[in-house]
Amino acid sequence: MPSFFDRAKEQAQGAIKQGKDKFDEVQTQRAGNDALRKLGAAYYRKERGGGSDAEVKRALDAVAQHVQEHGDDLLK
Numbered sequence: 551m552p553s554f555f556d557r558a559k560e561q562a563q564g565a566i567k568q569g570k571d572k573f574d575e576v577q578t579q580r581a582g583n584d585a586l587r588k589l590g591a592a593y594y595r596k597e598r599g600g601g602s603d604a605e606v607k608r609a610l611d612a613v614a615q616h617v618q619e620h621g622d623d624l625l626k
Contacts, residue, residue, distance in 0.1 A: 582625045585613045 552560075589609040595601025617625070 578620050579625075582613075582616050582620065585609070585616050586625060589613050 589606070589612070592601055592605045592609040596603065596606050613625075
């Protein structure tokens with residue numbers, strides 16, 4: 551029968567894993583949001599005459615790469 555400390559250790563390890571998973575999810579979501587923000591800024595600059603198609607394409611490629619790696623569920 552596991553001791554009190556063994557059970558407490560298991561629960562603590564589970565909580566640590568849960569926290570790390572949530573942290574990773576938030577970091578991934580932030581990266582996706584940042585890529586979308588950069589795409590919007592590049593498009594805005596292009597439409598206002600200060601940006602280029604190449605800049606928009608680079609930003610769009612970054613969003614596409616993020617979606618390919620992580621899916622689009624985290625782009626909120």
